[in-house]
Amino acid sequence: MSDYIKRSREDVARRIASDIFDGAYVNLGIGQPTLVANYLPADIEVILHSENGILGMGPKPEPGCEDYDLINAGKAPVTLLAGGAYFHHSDSFSMMRGGHLDICV
Numbered sequence: 001m002s003d004y005i006k007r008s009r010e011d012v013a014r015r016i017a018s019d020i021f022d023g024a025y026v027n028l029g030i031g032q033p034t035l036v037a038n039y040l041p042a043d044i045e046v047i048l049h050s051e052n053g054i055l056g057m058g059p060k061p062e063p064g065c066e067d068y069d070l071i072n073a074g075k076a077p078v079t080l081l082a083g084g085a086y087f088h089h090s091d092s093f094s095m096m097r098g099g100h101l102d103i104c105v
Contacts, residue, residue, distance in 0.1 A: 014039040016105055020046055024102040027051060030073045033105040049101055053092040056084020 013035035020026055020036075022044035028034050029051060037059070040046050048057040050072045057072060058079030066077040070086070080086065096104055 009035060010039075017041070020044070020103060022046075025049060025055075025100070027096055027101050027104040028057075028072070029105060034072060034074055034076065036105050049092070049095065050078070051089065051092050051096065053087045053089045054078070054080065054084065055087075055095075056081045058084070 009032055013032065016033075017036050017039035018041075020040060023046075025047045026036075027049040028036055037048060037057075047055065049055050050057050052071070052073045054070075054072070058081040061067070061077055061079050068077060070078060070080060072078045095101060
């Protein structure tokens with residue numbers, strides 16, 4: 001991937017992250033949307049949702065600590081924050097389509 005394309009993808013993710021407000025429930029879809037998590041401001045609380053059935057998704061685990069039963073929609077290993085939950089993907093889509101999330105990326 002060229003530096004220009006990579007930089008543009010990161011710029012888009014950074015821009016989207018800047019529009020996310022404190023306390024938002026945010027779905028991050030497959031692919032480029034997962035980059036948004038890298039640019040969320042540290043001084044706000046955002047609850048991340050993955051359409052495969054995670055609410056309270058945390059950051060990428062430390063190397064060697066991956067649990068491949070806990071993955072995001074793009075099949076990358078993630079962590080679960082305190083108070084987080086995982087559930088059936090049909091319930092996850094009901095959350096999105098039912099208007100229970102603030103932002104879907």
